[in-house]
Amino acid sequence: MRLAVDANIVFAALLAPRGTTAGMLFSERRKLFAPEYLLEELAEYGASLRERAGYTEEGLRIALEAVPRVITLVGVENLRPYLGPASNACPDKHDVNYFALAMKLRCPLWSNDKRLKKQGKVTVLNTKEIIGL
Numbered sequence: 001m002r003l004a005v006d007a008n009i010v011f012a013a014l015l016a017p018r019g020t021t022a023g024m025l026f027s028e029r030r031k032l033f034a035p036e037y038l039l040e041e042l043a044e045y046g047a048s049l050r051e052r053a054g055y056t057e058e059g060l061r062i063a064l065e066a067v068p069r070v071i072t073l074v075g076v077e078n079l080r081p082y083l084g085p086a087s088n089a090c091p092d093k094h095d096v097n098y099f100a101l102a103m104k105l106r107c108p109l110w111s112n113d114k115r116l117k118k119q120g121k122v123t124v125l126n127t128k129e130i131i132g133l
Helices: 007-015 020-025 037-044 046-053 057-070 080-089 093-105 127-132
Strands: 002-005 031-035 071-074
Touching: 002 093, 007 020, 007 037, 007 046, 007 057, 020 127, 031 037, 031 093, 037 046, 037 057, 037 071, 046 057, 057 071, 080 093
Parallel strands: 002 031, 031 071
Antiparallel strands: none
C-alpha cells in the first residue's frame, strides 16, 4: 500500500520506537512517502524528541537517519503543481505539503490529525484505519 505519511506519524513512531506505529512505519508492507520538509520538522523538534523519548544524542541521530531509509522523500519542486489545490483543500496550513504529496501520488495520507479529515479532496487514514485494512 502506498501512503503519504504526515509528520505526526513519524513523531509518534520516534516517541515510542517499540510501539505499533513504529512497527507499521518500519514494515515493508507499505511504501511510504513524505515531503523533504519532514526532515526540517524533525530537526526543529529534535530536542523535544530527545527529552520526551529519552534518546541520547547519538540515539536520536541514529533514529533520524533511519527515517529516509523507510520513507521516500519528495522535493518541493515536484509538488509545486499541487500546492495551490492542496492549499485550498487542507484545513491546516502546516500540512499543505503533505496534502500536495498525496494529491501528486493519488494515494491516501496517513495522519492522526482529525482536522485533516474535514475535507473531500484527499483520503486521510489514521493508524487504526490502516490497521483495519
